[in-house]
Amino acid sequence: MSASKMLVLSILMVLVTIGLMSVFIVKQTELALRLQLGQVVAKDYEPGLHFKFPLIQNVRKFDRRVQTLDARPEQFLTSEKKNLIVDSYIKWRIVDVETYFTSTSGSDLMAGQRLSEIIADGLRSEFGKRSIQDVVSGDRSEIMDIITEEADSRAQKFGISIVDVRIKRIELPTEVRSSVHRRMEAERERVAKQLRSQGEAEGTRIRAKADRESTEIIATAKRNAEIVRGEGDAKAAETYATAYTKNSEFYALYRSLNAYKETFNNQGDVMLIKPDSEFFNYFKSTQGATVAE
Numbered sequence: 001m002s003a004s005k006m007l008v009l010s011i012l013m014v015l016v017t018i019g020l021m022s023v024f025i026v027k028q029t030e031l032a033l034r035l036q037l038g039q040v041v042a043k044d045y046e047p048g049l050h051f052k053f054p055l056i057q058n059v060r061k062f063d064r065r066v067q068t069l070d071a072r073p074e075q076f077l078t079s080e081k082k083n084l085i086v087d088s089y090i091k092w093r094i095v096d097v098e099t100y101f102t103s104t105s106g107s108d109l110m111a112g113q114r115l116s117e118i119i120a121d122g123l124r125s126e127f128g129k130r131s132i133q134d135v136v137s138g139d140r141s142e143i144m145d146i147i148t149e150e151a152d153s154r155a156q157k158f159g160i161s162i163v164d165v166r167i168k169r170i171e172l173p174t175e176v177r178s179s180v181h182r183r184m185e186a187e188r189e190r191v192a193k194q195l196r197s198q199g200e201a202e203g204t205r206i207r208a209k210a211d212r213e214s215t216e217i218i219a220t221a222k223r224n225a226e227i228v229r230g231e232g233d234a235k236a237a238e239t240y241a242t243a244y245t246k247n248s249e250f251y252a253l254y255r256s257l258n259a260y261k262e263t264f265n266n267q268g269d270v271m272l273i274k275p276d277s278e279f280f281n282y283f284k285s286t287q288g289a290t291v292a293e
Contacts, residue, residue: 021054031064031097043098060106066093066163071116075173076127078135085171086123090115091163092155099159111158118154119165122147133184136170 026032026045034042034050036057052059073087092115094100104110126143127135135143144165152162243251 018054022051023049024052024059025049026061029063029065031062031094033060033062033097033101034058035060040098040101060101062094062097062100062106064094064097066091069112069115071119073169074120074123076124078127078132079129080131082132083173084127084132084135085173086127086167087169087171088119088123088165088167090119090151090165092160093163094159095156095161096159099157101159103158111160114158115151115155115160115162118151118162119147122151122165132172140167 024032026047028047030047032043032045032050033040034045034052034057036053041057069090069092071088071090073085075083075085077083100106100111104114126147130143144167148162148165151165155162240251243254
């Protein structure tokens, strides 16, 4: 191969290399900055193919998707001056790529450190206002919403938006855990005793009311029974009187027969009575007392 052909081939290879160095591709999931001698000269690139000056310019790319930072567990004091070990994580993303680059030098490690400090400050502030019971058993989502809002406001200066902050686990130090458990058990026992006492008082009140109502119902029933019985006796007396006035002899016979029936109902009954007693008048004659006389 001649020297001229070698020269042409070399020039073509240099041109191709320069051409390749002059283009770059930005993906849908990326944010890009074009730098010249370390200074930002262009940003906000749309996804696709773009150009730059080779050798004097370079491109830095960053992930534009939501990222997760698993914060290191730390201890925080509650309003009761009790330590809690809190393990949390942060959801964040880059919203201003130039600010992010200038404030963190484009380092995800430095960004994570800044975010961890912001979240730790928020947790320390909110936990310091609340008791252990509020933090563990209270509305934890409310605490997280407050921390997320405050952290997002502070993270804006780094070109970062805080999407969410969540607590994975809250633990008590070993030396505190036992005393807290005993206190919680005592509180639960106190509440249980109070509820049992209220239940017993309510049960006594209900039983007393039921007894009173039962007594009133029985008294009313007895009164009504006496009224009905009295009305029946009066009606019976009236009937007897009417029957007696119509036929006194038949009435006397009827009464005597009923007396005989009641008296001799049992074969083992024994009566000691004079034979000439009026009780046996109708045994002697169907005319009763008239014949006996």
